[in-house]
Amino acid sequence: MGGGIGGLLTGVKVSGLCDVDVFEEHHLVGYPKHCTGLISGKVLNFLGCGAGEFVLNTFNNYTLTHTSIPNRELRLKFRDTISLVDRPNIERYLSDVFQSRGGSLYLSLKAVAIDASNTCLIFEDGTIRKYDLIVVAEGAKAALTKSLGMCSNSTYLVGMQSIIRANNDLDSPHVIFGCDISYEFFGWVVPIDSKQVLVGLADRYVDYPKLNYLIKSYLSRRLGINDLVVKEVFGGLIPTSTPCRQALRNIIGVGDAVFVTKPISGGGIYSITNQVRVLEESLRRGGTDYASKMYLRGLLNLLTTLKIQHLLRNLVINKFGSLSNFVMKLIESEVNEVTLLDYDKYILNPLDLNNLLKSLRALLT
Ligand SMILES: Cc1cc2nc3c(=O)[nH]c(=O)nc-3n(C[C@H](O)[C@H](O)[C@H](O)COP(=O)(O)OP(=O)(O)OC[C@H]3O[C@@H](n4cnc5c(N)ncnc54)[C@H](O)[C@@H]3O)c2cc1C
Structure with missing residues (x-):
């Protein structure tokens, strides 16, 4: 449920394994537009070979600056190539692939509630549909995941x-x-x-x-x-909240609906590709009845990675007052270039990490 990137990608990847319906409240997919569209090579590959057609630009580094020290900057280099993709067109592409694989896309149809005990979706027009598994990919407002008690405390x-x-x-x-x-x-x-x-x-x-x-x-x-x-x-x-409950009986949350955005950059597509991969594998192995248990086991890696990133962000904010102050200290230090070995997991080149820690120690003492 939800014809954004989470719902459509789920549809594309699992439509060969079972019958899939996707419901979107708007009259078209990719709307309303909201995302920048920066993703790693691994994420782009997972979207499918046709997604490459919608790459607008590619980058191997970002320049980090702070407005209080305008003459200095920190170069963040990547081992991977980062792509800027045309998000609305990626969604149109996914919806075409989904439908060409036999999936049904229903536009202008809003789900207003979920009956968790009977795995039923209830729509605005009063219709009720029963499923073996419901994937809630409704995006950041998370109205249904909140109503089911899967998510609370949203920031x-x-x-x-x-x-x-x-x-x-x-x-x-x-x-x-x-x-x-x-x-x-x-x-x-x-x-x-x-x-x-x-x-x-x-x-x-x-x-x-x-x-x-x-x-x-x-x-x-x-x-x-x-x-x-x-x-x-x-x-x-x-x-910006920590990930919430990912599954309830045969109801699974995907994407922003269950708060799996990366807390330091705000990127959400990486987590969606992980969730969809795990769901696809669990359906392949066990059928829909066991999807949530297997799914949850498969998600451990992603959830641990995200929790560590939340912890790091909180540590930085506690120590430096804000992310911005931390970056200012970094730019003030001797370090002017850092290489990320993994863009999504923020894994630093060990040598850079050493230099970074040394400079920060000097700044803090
Ligand atoms: C300013 C900004 C910049 C970003 N930049 C990046 C970036 O560079 N890289 C990155 O990885 N991530 C980025 N993100 C995050 C990324 O856009 C989200 O993580 C991603 O869109 C989440 O996908 P989703 O499918 O979960 O939700 P959405 O993309 O929001 O899709 C949800 C869909 O469900 C539909 N829907 C909602 N409720 C119902 C209902 N009740 N019934 C039927 N349909 C419903 C909505 O209309 C929508 O189409 C950015 C986000 C923002 C706001």
Whole structure:
């Protein structure tokens, strides 16, 4: 249930194993647009070979900056190639593949409740459908997972971005820290091509004047990108809570509906690919009756990785006051380049980790 990336990818991967219906409340998939679309090579591969057609740009590093030390920066390099994908078109592609494999996609149909004891979906028009397994992929608002008691204590950031037409020669994304940009998170500038950039930020509270300040202060003044035209503005919620209960009887949550976003970057597609892989394997091995038990066992790795990332984020915030202060300290230190061996798990090159710890120790003593 939910025709976003979580629901559609589930449909694509399990439609050969059982009959699958996907229900989407909007009249089309990929709507409303909210995501930046930065994903690792592993995640892109899992989306299927046709997804490569919707890669808009690729990167091997990000530039991290802090507005209080404008002349210095930290280069975050990746072993993997990171792709910027066209999210709405990825969803259209997944919906085509899903339907070509025999799956049924129902548009403009909203599920309003789930009867967990009977594994039934109840729709706005009063119809009730019974299933062997219900996958709830309703996105960040998590209304149904909350109503089932699977999730509570939700905290969110609001992400807002704009596509800007502007000539630019940026070859990689910039990630901008500083409390004038965001208290709790950061801003970003991602080159789509030489004529367009995507500018965004996330924070507990975001409005257009804040986004406009980022455009003026960073894009124009700092990067010298002028003569720009704001083409469109869009955004959405980013769950920041720890993952909640992933399954209840034969009901499984996938994606933002069960808060599996990465707490440091806000990325959610990596976790979805993991959840869908585990579900596919558990269905292959055991049939739908056992899906939740096998599924939960299979998810241990992902959930542990996410919990460690939450722990790291909390440690950093406790020690430095904010993510932004931590990055400022890093940029102030002698370290000006760090390589991530795994973009999704934040695994650092051991040599870089050593240098980083040494510099931080010096800064803290
Ligand atoms: C500003 C921003 C930038 C981001 N950038 C990145 C990024 O660069 N990389 C990354 O990996 N992640 C990113 N994310 C996170 C990523 O977009 C999400 O993790 C991902 O979209 C979650 O997919 P989903 O299928 O769980 O939910 P969604 O994509 O929200 O899809 C849920 C779908 O369910 C439908 N639906 C909801 N309720 C019902 C109902 N009751 N009945 C029927 N249909 C329903 C909705 O209409 C929607 O189509 C970003 C998020 C934001 C907000």
